[in-house]
Amino acid sequence: MKNISKKITLIFTVMFFAVMLFLTFFAEKIHISLLPQVQASGVETKLFSVTATDENGNIMQYFTEKTAISEEKLEEGVYVLYTAEKNGTKRSFARQIFPEVSEARTEDGYCEVISGISFGDRIIISTTKELFDGCEVNVIK
Amino acid sequence: MKKLIGIIFFLLSGVFLLPVAATVFFSFYSEGGFTADGYKDLLFDCFVFYPMFWNSVLYASAITLAQLPVVILCAFGFTWAKFRGKGILFIFYIILMMMPLQVTILPNYIGLRDMGLVNTPWGIILPMIFSPFGAVVMHQYMKNTDSSVIEAARLETSSIFRVILVSVIPQLRVCIFAVALFVFAECWNMVEQPMLFLTDKNLKTMSVFISEAGSYTGAVLFPSAVIFLIPVLLLYLFFSDSLEKGLTLGELS
Structure with a gap:
């Protein structure tokens, strides 16, 4: 159970930083396109x-x-x-x-x-x- | 009686969680009702936020990774080395640790200015690497380590670094995670040093952004506070076992 929760936490962490990295480079471009x-x-x-x-x-x-x-x-x-x-x-x-x-x-x-x-x-x-x-x-x- | 204690702790935990819950609630709530406009304003209309976010990640990670070897070596010296004035030196460390930031910040600034490190990332990272908090805490844990393992390692090698690497660090792995978590949380939350030592907005941290959130257009304060607490929360969730074991290790021994 603890291993599963750690895996979920790790996946969520990776997703969070991946989203932040994506937005760092593309948020302004998305904003300008709208x-x-x-x-x-x-x-x-x-x-x-x-x-x-x-x-x-x-x-x-x-x-x-x-x-x-x-x-x-x-x-x-x-x-x-x-x-x-x-x-x-x-x-x-x-x-x-x-x-x-x-x-x-x-x-x-x-x-x-x-x-x-x-x-x-x-x-x-x-x-x-x-x-x-x-x-x-x-x-x- | 147990039920009453349980109820009291439940209410207390509610009181402690109330500010966090309010932050999350108000990040989605505006005058018109529940919307994600605050997140839209922050993530798609406030681009100075991103450099500040990554600066926080960079400074906290760099300080934590650099402080750990310094802290381990320092604590090892205080625990196992024999030299004159060790006790007095340790007392100075404790006094320095207990000094409020407002007392040490001006000498820090003068030192950094003379070294030409004001308005550079090193001006934030270097003073925090040599913070006495980690050394004092690690020393308390190291006092409870098994000395026979260290003696056995010293028979195999004369290199102090090898002794620490092979015999001390494996015993203190849990405590190292606990100290790393505390150090990361302390560095993530620091606001005075970036405010005072950095003038370039591209070098400042998220804590400074939140303190200046009122000057930005849009409801960015609460969404930025929610994003601010996510990394530390994730780190705590990942290392919560180690934190629990690390905090109780001294007591068990």
Whole structure:
């Protein structure tokens, strides 16, 4: 009886350490595989026309490059990528932003962004799963 | 009367087991009910846990394996060697063993700093290898060994190591397992030394992780405590016979 209980204890010990060893190497990979896989790119810029009056009262029109977002994305909001530390490791998260836009439009349906998104931000352009504000993501590209 | 004593011991054992039972219970219980979310948060969302777990295994195993030869040789010297000041030296060992950790930790830190061992695994392992507890306990067991076996071994060989290996260790096998279990449990549970001597998070132990569990996202405290007690529990279950025999050996002799 004692030999059987010792054998059971030994088997349980080996299984416990085998599981811990497996999780040591593969837990992070399993975690990442369950996250939304996203692709992100830099914020787009478009040329918007600006009208100004010079000192002689002449109306001048020129084009300037500004941060832009397509009208389609305005309604559903934009997911911006940011990095934060969670449980001792740096990870990527998605923040949902509803940017403030001006009335200016380009011909291909882009709006000028006044606030909410800045030039250095990375916007998620595609995802394998539905995102929500603050969710952790895995960036593929 | 026997029944009453049995009931009292049953209630006492319940009191001792209550914290362990509560730990296991709360590891599966959260506000929503019974879930394994705590284990999910710990094992699949808290990756700093794994290096700390293996550090605990490494330090406890290394210290136990390294301390045993030191302890056996030291105890053999105290039992069989004849030299001046042996008694006083043994009393110093006992005083050192009874000193609280808070008294010795600062001199330990200064010594390790001067040797350049702070923030290294050796800073944890080396001081514990030369802990006096094992030597004192082993000496008490060695006093009860059969001296005729040792005398017979000394007729065969002049090597002290061979005498210890051939005649002393076989007699004390059970006691060695008991001391090894105590030493492993002591090293597994140590928290002050990793906290003070190690600054690199990748070198710290699970006991430090549990003490800092509140700073991690998710309900990781109770699941990590459950996983923390599994290795020592398994070791105890495996060596429980030896522990029982080892603790009573001195009395029988």
